Amino acid sequence: MRSSFLMLPLAVALVAGCAKEPAAPTVDPVAQKPAAAVNTVSRSHDESSYAEPDKVVIKDLALDLKVDFDAKQIGGTATYTLEWKDKAAKQLLLDTRELTVEKVEAMAADGTATALQFALAPADKVFGSKLSIETPDQPTSVRITYHTAPTASGLQWLDPAMTEGKKLPFMFSQSQAIHARSWVPLQDTPSVRFTYSAHVTSRPDVMVLMSADNDPKAARDGDYAFKMPQPIPSYLLAIAAGDLVFEPISERSGVWAEPAMVNKAAKEFEDTEKMIGAAENLYGEYRWGRYDMLVLPPSFPFGGMENPRLTFATPTVIVGDKSLVSLVAHELAHSWSGNLVTNASWKDIWLNEGFTTYVQGRITEALYGTEMAEMEREIDQTDLLNEVKDMSPADQALALPPLNERDPDEALSNVAYVKGAWFLQFLEQRFGRAVFDPFLRGWFNDHAFQSANTDQFVEYMKKNLLPKNPSAVTDAELKAWLEEPGIPAFASKARSRNFAVVDTARIAFLGSSALPSNQVTREWNTQEWVRFIDGLGATQPIEKLAVLDKGYHFTGTPNGEIAMRWYPLAIRSGYTDAQAAAGEFIQRVGRRKLVLPIYAELLKTPEGLAFAKEVFAKAKPGYHPITTASVEDMIAKAEAAPKQEAAPKQ
Missing domain, CATH: 2.60.40.1730 (tricorn interacting facor f3 domain)
Structure with missing residues (x-):
């Protein structure tokens, strides 16, 4: 699943037979919560379920x-x-x-x-x-x-x-x-x-x-x-x-969508068969028959959901230039990591999402080049390093402690996705792809259609990878990745060459207020614009935002990755010209990753809170229950917290 990367406050017909009248249901006098793990021998114990699969x-x-x-x-x-x-x-x-x-x-x-x-x-x-x-x-x-x-x-x-x-x-x-x-x-x-x-x-x-x-x-x-x-x-x-109607992409892949969307989606996702081929070259046969995608209405709360044979996808990634099709690569990658080999409990969600984010990068690299993959890795890693600053140490480990009474939705963070992928990149760098690629392919093959936990992965790694180069990785390094908070100091960070050009253009704009040359920006993709906006800092003078807006039309953008960054910056800076468009965006779109950062900024002031509540009242009928619950929780906490004044005009 490509989810929100934010830790916010947030049958065939049945056979008929002679049936006796059923006994009336009884009700347990006390609700019994799933048993908490105590000195759990196996990390496969699932605290989030009442089931007893051992019986x-x-x-x-x-x-x-x-x-x-x-x-x-x-x-x-x-x-x-x-x-x-x-x-x-x-x-x-x-x-x-x-x-x-x-x-x-x-x-x-x-x-x-x-x-x-x-x-x-x-x-x-x-x-x-x-x-x-x-x-x-x-x-x-x-x-x-x-x-x-x-x-x-x-x-x-x-x-x-x-x-x-x-x-x-x-x-x-x-x-x-x-x-x-x-x-x-x-x-x-x-x-x-x-x-x-x-x-x-x-x-x-x-x-x-x-x-x-x-x-x-x-x-x-x-x-x-x-x-x-x-x-x-x-x-x-x-x-x-x-x-819903269908538009084929290849013999084994196509798009389901509403009639007005299906052709646009099929065009945007036309590289899907190439993605399947790239993944098969790396990790073996695609074992699920067909790989189709269903484009849902904008209310879908996530980027995508890797339902086997039918990925659910948000329309917010259909922007016309394929710059956001890494979402397809991600959900397809789940056909090996997650769907084929599944985390046995949600405290080991990194086995699904970290592996998938790593495989996604390899697919992106194979189809669109190393630089595109590196840009996406650098954006992900930068976001994670910012996120962990406000996260509890226990939640920063890959192998999470027992969730006990926690909702697993709330325990999911960027750590599972990005730190998990970063760890696998670390192993790849230490052992080389000639060794690491067959190892990962073996993990998928040997555990196909099974559920696994972190302990099993470590055991498999010690048997099938570490002996290939016994001095490549120490026990202390493995512990730092799996059990300790944060990103290890010895981790190599992604570095994009294109971002150096973006950073230079931004620094020049901040110094002179003159827009970068069109020769520089006309070929920029979503990732480069994301880098540009992310580097503008917490606030900017209204005059500078107005210059950017006039030149690049960020306000009203149909690109959700840009909107989720531009509107919070505008709100923090007091750039009120963007407020109406921000409200229209969060009313129309229900994807949590895109709307929650905007709500978060609005809720910091009494004026913003009032506006957010007004917009939410209109948006709620079209929101998914998961998004609704998140926004309601944020609003309730904002109403209970001391208020700060609106951002002064600069």
Whole structure:
């Protein structure tokens, strides 16, 4: 997932059978939170789930669901094929959030259904409700009839007015990290992988897609079937429905999007097949069949989500010059790091995101050159070094301590992405690509379709990499990367040649207020403009910002990477000419990475707080629940904090 890099305050149709009437559900008297790890032997223990995978695991999931746009809910049945590991186990524990469970049944091979007793615990604000199912006979198949709530945290329902085409409603899921439990009862932990199939019905004028074998030629008729033969963790379960059409890129890749967007997206992403080839040359066969992308409405809270076979992508990366297609490289890279080999718990999220950011850089380098990859690395590393200044030491380690009662969404930071990739770059530099590339390819192959933890990676590294050059890396250096805060002093920083030109042009402008020559700036890409703005400092005189704005039209820019930097600078500097456009931007776009920095600056003054609340009231109906929760938390904290005066005009 390409996420927000900010630590802000922030089934095929089921077999029918003779079913007995189910027993009425009972309710646990006390909500039991996931057990905290105490002297955990394995880092694979997941504190964010009620499930007990050491006793029983879901091996296959069969869904039979109806998507109801009027009620804003998904409902139907989920049937689980179970593998019992503990012969003494008498319960199946699942994760849920705001689900209404109507009945639970054990399913016999002949389709006969027998009611099972179940209890739904009171909701924990982070982890939802534990669903306890009494299974004294350890059935191999269990079926749950349920429906979601309109407020499900993992689903967003958009009215037609909130879509590109303005004609049909739209719905999509976001299951990572622990939101899958809000639309399917599951062992919602990355340590459990399962295959799945689904039969989904909906209104006949919308196209339904899932993270499975979507047929580009499927008829839009309201009745759809899907199959995912490779085992996936719950956070990669995904669904979307709307006015969606398909445009091919290659025989195994293409774009789904609303009609008005699909051709632009296909053009922007036309290098996808080349990216797949570059990744295969490095790390082996792409094992998921098709690689398609779904361009979502601007409300999607993240840059992208690596749902297997169907990456969900924000439209904010479609800027016309391919300068932001590293997002596609990132989500594609997850096909090896994350989807193929998955972190067993969220405290080892760096095994997903750090590896993926590293692989993304290698794909970018192969297609667009070393300089482009180096620019992106330098931007990432600079952002991380700024971020860790205000971060707790424990959160700066790659191998995080047990999350216990923390929401894994809040534990995710730039550390997992950039420090993780930086560590792998360090290993590459010490051993050389001739050694490191086969090692990383071996890690993916040897752990394919498995979940792993940091301890397992270190063990694999000590067996398969370190002996290649025993003096290349010390135990103290490994500890500094994995367990200690910050970036090790011995880490080599990325250095872009192009940025030296950008820095020279900026210094000259700050000294003379004369814009850099058009011969210098006309070929600049997004990364170079980001570098230019980032180097302007916390504030600038209004007159200088006005000169920049007149010359480069930053205010009103459609480029989100520029907007998320320009508008905070303008707000801090008191450049009020940009405020209306900033409000329009955060009302239109729901991607957290892009809007949260702007809210953060607005909330620092009483005037800005009032403006932010006014804009948020208009934006909220189109925001994803994840973005809404983040902004509401920021506003609440701003209202409770002492206020400072608006930035003086300079």
